[in-house]
Amino acid sequence: MTVMHPLAGDYLRHLERTARVLPHRQRDELVAEIRSHLDAGLPPDASEADVRNLLDELGTPTDIVAAAQPDRAPARRGAREVIALILLVAGVPLVLGWLVGVALACWSPLVVVAREAGRHRAVSRHPGRDRSPRFSDRRGSRTRAGV
Amino acid sequence: MVVPGDVLSQLRRGALEYCVLGLLADEERYGFDIARTLGSIDGMVTGQGTLYPLLSRLKKDGYVATTWRESETGPPRKYYAITPSGRRALRDFADQWRLFRDAVDAILPEEPN
Numbered sequence: 272m273t274v275m276h277p278l279a280g281d282y283l284r285h286l287e288r289t290a291r292v293l294p295h296r297q298r299d300e301l302v303a304e305i306r307s308h309l310d311a312g313l314p315p316d317a318s319e320a321d322v323r324n325l326l327d328e329l330g331t332p333t334d335i336v337a338a339a340q341p342d343r344a345p346a347r348r349g350a351r352e353v354i355a356l357i358l359l360v361a362g363v364p365l366v367l368g369w370l371v372g373v374a375l376a377c378w379s380p381l382v383v384v385a386r387e388a389g390r391h392r393a394v395s396r397h398p399g400r401d402r403s404p405r406f407s408d409r410r411g412s413r414t415r416a417g418v
Numbered sequence: 419m420v421v422p423g424d425v426l427s428q429l430r431r432g433a434l435e436y437c438v439l440g441l442l443a444d445e446e447r448y449g450f451d452i453a454r455t456l457g458s459i460d461g462m463v464t465g466q467g468t469l470y471p472l473l474s475r476l477k478k479d480g481y482v483a484t485t486w487r488e489s490e491t492g493p494p495r496k497y498y499a500i501t502p503s504g505r506r507a508l509r510d511f512a513d514q515w516r517l518f519r520d521a522v523d524a525i526l527p528e529e530p531n
Binding site: 297300301304305307308310311312328329330331332334335337338339 | 448449450453454457464465466467468470471472473474489492493495496
């Protein structure tokens with residue numbers, strides 16, 4: 272390979288970076304083809320104007336890489352975006368609805384009553400410790416008073 | 419409705435790969451030669467570099483085959499040659515193209531204002 276003009280070298284490096292979106296083999300093949308295009312098109316004594324003209328004719332690395340991407344890719348991405356959008360839009364009322372449901376449930380009189388009932392049940396679950404001694408005390412005092 | 423600039427690019431998109439096959443119908447050529455020849459025809463390609471992905475697709479589809487050949491002036495060159503299936507595709511396209519071209523010509527006014 273002949274020594275590459277700095278401008279052509281810059282162009283190839285730019286192309287290599289841009290082509291990272293392509294599969295490995297495809298990228299290597301594309302860069303190799305453009306490299307040999309530059310080799311074939313530029314004599315060793317090529318002037319800067321020659322190089323610039325050849326690079327202009329080639330087009331930008333962005334255009335070349337875009338041509339290497341299959342036409343189906345944007346369509347597939349489009350479908351994915353549409354589904355994401357539907358889920359996002361549909362998901363907002365779902366999440367909001369769930370939060371509203373929780374809030375309504377918390378303030379619902381039915382739930383408040385049920386919660387109160389639950390608290391009473393919790394208290395009456397240990398009646399022995401709470402009431403029985405008091406009853407027996409009272410009974411005891413009564414008997415004592417009776418004596 | 420497409421704007422005029424897009425008409426050419428849409429026509430080109432459909433026909434360019436067959437123009438490449440047509441260019442290879444009589445002789446094998448290397449990439450630079452193909453790019454230069456098509457690039458010199460007005461309106462055929464926007465950037466010559468975009469032909470290389472096209473050549474790569476034609477190869478993947480089995481319409482062209484490649485061979486490396488030594489060059490007298492520099493590194494070896496990859497030559498593209500049309501395959502029998504590429505030749506069939508080219509013939510089919512040429513038939514369709516002539517029908518289509520004649521149909522469009524029959525409808526379009528001779529001297530559009």
